[in-house]
């Protein structure tokens with residue numbers, strides 16, 4: 129059976145359209161959750177234009193033609209032609225039993241598995257990770273988890289900035305400092321101090337330039353120094369990934385340097401084929417449809433006039449590698465909105481070159497900026513981009529204050545170690561939740577006090593609802609193996625939400641918008657809380673106690689699954 133209410137009802141409505149109108153009218157029945165009923169279907173308005181009848185008449189005809197079924201309890205037609213649909217408690221109960229018995233809960237695996245490259249996080253070597261990398265890392269990781277759960281093969285690609293002219297000054301600076309003075313702690317300042325020295329000390333600048341030449345020529349000692357620097361940064365990134373609970377591994381790194389050897393041959397190839405040509409001494413490609421302000425074709429610069437290669441040709445090599453070698457059918461670039469044009473040019477070029485052809489596709493998963501409470505770009509007091517590590521530790525500190533107050537209310541002795549774990553889960557969860565909860569292309573305001581709260585649309589609220597459910601289950605000790613009966617409206621509502629996980633996961637898979645799943649978590653947590661407040665569970669009479677415990681278990685597992693797909697930790701106790 130379809131445990132997904134939207135699927136189940138869609139199948140019925142589709143059949144009714146065929147028998148009522150004699151056409152399927154490519155009818156997506158447009159069934160969705162509703163605040164007027166359990167579900168609503170809006171297709172009559174669209175069909176009206178197609179078959180040239182009034183929406184109301186079409187809606188009535190569909191209702192009249194509905195096959196006999198055990199899913200729908202009743203339907204009302206509302207003007208101009210909405211179908212308001214209520215489901216049978218018995219059906220919900222049976223579907224809940226199926227979900228409860230399955231590892232996958234209410235989520236079906238895809239019937240069309242793909243190979244999905246997700247290009248995300250991509251920090252830069254010898255630089256701090258800042259809020260921009262936070263967004264890419266958090267959004268990319270959530271998408272990786274969601275798509276993997278649907279059964280796609282995920283090829284994580286961490287396109288770190290590990291090559292280019294700055295490495296001359298960085299290596300030279302490290303040599304000056306001596307290896308003993310360049311550990312992870314110094315890493316943060318390395319880029320800045322190297323840059324300052326470069327700008328103020330001409331001799332150092334000259335040495336740096338000579339070092340770049342050595343690096344590009346493959347001088348063994350220079351390469352070794354470079355590798356040490358990359359390695360140190362990589363270990364630093366790994367500490368942050370571990371702290372945030374991000375699934376990226378060392379093996380997922382394929383940074384800019386990875387494509388190094390491919391750049392010169394690629395430039396030759398594109399020049400020889402005539403796809404690229406020399407313009408002002410530089411080798412450029414001109415993908416169709418891009419113009420500068422004067423209306424002249426916009427160049428994708430592949431090789432600078434000094435012979436150097438840059439960001440653009442590296443991305444061309446990368447997209448080719450991902451399609452030809454990794455055999456990606458879907459490529460996601462989780463990169464900030466400012467790179468929209470660059471990525472569009474790269475993707476267009478890949479298409480023009482015949483590397484990227486349907487059904488394979490590349491999508492830019494763009495995101496906006498993180499703003500401070502003053503509505504401007506989030507900056508540290510020193511006027512720099514806020515370091516990711518500082519954001520995390522600040523969030524955890526605040527979460528600890530909130531968690532301690534909450535534990536104090538309960539009047540029980542505080543277990544310090546447990547409190548630290550909770551604070552970490554809530555702090556990290558708060559950062560991820562806030563980042564994922566708004567429409568990603570929009571900017572959002574980083575307001576820690578609101579984010580770490582246990583009330584309202586927050587990670588803490590959802591985590592707390594889950595912990596409550598787990599606490600009930602611990603106290604119950606035994607879980608009777610009985611079906612979930614649906615008697616109360618809050619039970620009906622809760623089961624309906626639980627069974628809706630599959631539809632939301634598919635929405636995220638299609639739109640690449642994790643905020644849909646965040647909203648789902650919040651409404652599910654609210655539905656569980658409403659159930660918990662309205663229905664006695666442990667104290668219920670034996671006949672309903674078992675059913676409510678099973679419902680509590682299913683709700684807890686579903687909430688844990690949904691939060692887990694977002695990468696948000698779910699503590700057992702809070």
Ligand code: ARG
Pocket residue numbers: 247250251252287288289443446461463
């Ligand atoms: N490292 C770059 C940055 O920090 C982002 C790389 C994005 N990925 C890509 N394939 N261009 O801005």
